[in-house]
Amino acid sequence: MSLFAPVTYFTLGFIIAFLFPRLPIILITRGRGFNTAFPEHPEPIPLSPKLTQRVLHMRMIYWMGFVVATIPLMFGLASIKWGNTAFGFGLWLSSGWFMLSRLQTFVGGPDPPWTLEIAQRLQIVMDKAKSDSSCCNYPKPEWRILTISCSTCGKLLEELPRPDLGRKRIDGVFAGGLRLLLTDGHPTIIEDEESRYFQDSEE
Numbered sequence: 001m002s003l004f005a006p007v008t009y010f011t012l013g014f015i016i017a018f019l020f021p022r023l024p025i026i027l028i029t030r031g032r033g034f035n036t037a038f039p040e041h042p043e044p045i046p047l048s049p050k051l052t053q054r055v056l057h058m059r060m061i062y063w064m065g066f067v068v069a070t071i072p073l074m075f076g077l078a079s080i081k082w083g084n085t086a087f088g089f090g091l092w093l094s095s096g097w098f099m100l101s102r103l104q105t106f107v108g109g110p111d112p113p114w115t116l117e118i119a120q121r122l123q124i125v126m127d128k129a130k131s132d133s134s135c136c137n138y139p140k141p142e143w144r145i146l147t148i149s150c151s152t153c154g155k156l157l158e159e160l161p162r163p164d165l166g167r168k169r170i171d172g173v174f175a176g177g178l179r180l181l182l183t184d185g186h187p188t189i190i191e192d193e194e195s196r197y198f199q200d201s202e203e
Contacts, residue, residue, distance in 0.1 A: 006086035013076065013090025021069035021098050024061050025185060026177050029054075029166025041167040044142040044151070047126045051143065052119050054165055059114040062185065066102045069095045113163035113185035122148075125157050145187070161187035 029035070037050045045051055073095040079088025105112060125148050129139040136153040148158040164185045169176030179188070 009084050009087040010090040013072075013079075013087040013092075014094040015090075017069075017072035017076065017091045017094035018098070019181075020072050021065040021095065022181060022184075024064050024068060025058070025164075026180050028061055029057065030168050032168075035167050038165070038167055041170050042145065044144045045162075045165065046151075047122055047129070047141045047143060047148065051165075052122050052126075055114050055119045055122065056116075058163075058166060058185070059112065059116065059119075062112050062114055063102070066099060069098045069102075071095075073099070110186075113187070118160070118163075121158060121160060128157075163187050 037048070038045050038054075072091045076088045076091030076093075076095060079085070080092060081088075101109075111117075122143070125141050128134065129141050129150075135150045135155040135157065138152050140151040141148055141157055142151045143160070143162050146159070146161050147156050148160055149156050164180060164183070169179070171179065
């Protein structure tokens with residue numbers, strides 16, 4: 001008996017279950033109406049209550065994927081029992097792995113790209129910029145790729161790599177979507193230590 005058909009069905013089920021729970025994070029916030037308060041990607045984003053709210057929204061959508069993943073998981077189990085076993089096993093394996101990867105956060109794994117702690121750190125930097133201990137007379141903190149820095153005086157305020165924030169990516173729908181699938185929204189660090197040293201020296 002040929003293995004081509006079962007492998008094809010398994011691969012199809014695996015890909016569907018891989019993409020399905022990640023669609024909310026790729027699609028929901030990409031519309032123009034959701035990003036009127038932010039500059040275009042990949043420009044730095046000025047710190048504001050709307051930015052803090054966006055981080056919390058992305059956090060909510062991230063965990064929404066866990067709930068969405070139960071749909072292909074249930075369909076996969078049903079397909080294994082009453083339908084195409086290979087297709088159902090692909091659905092079940094991919095969605096089950098997705099849910100386990102989300103749950104591992106609670107047992108010491110890497111943090112999600114968007115957390116309550118990140119939102120709190122943004123708020124602390126904003127509060128400090130409005131206080132007497134601000135970095136300069138006219139502080140304008142902005143979130144760059146690797147840090148939060150003041151656009152007025154250039155001082156580094158917080159070392160915090162910037163995750164995806166739902167803006168329409170400059171590399172397009174397909175390339176941008178593929179990048180998000182590969183990184184799962186985590187910051188993409190492209191600078192090495194030497195270039196980071198020279199950047200800090202210039203600032």
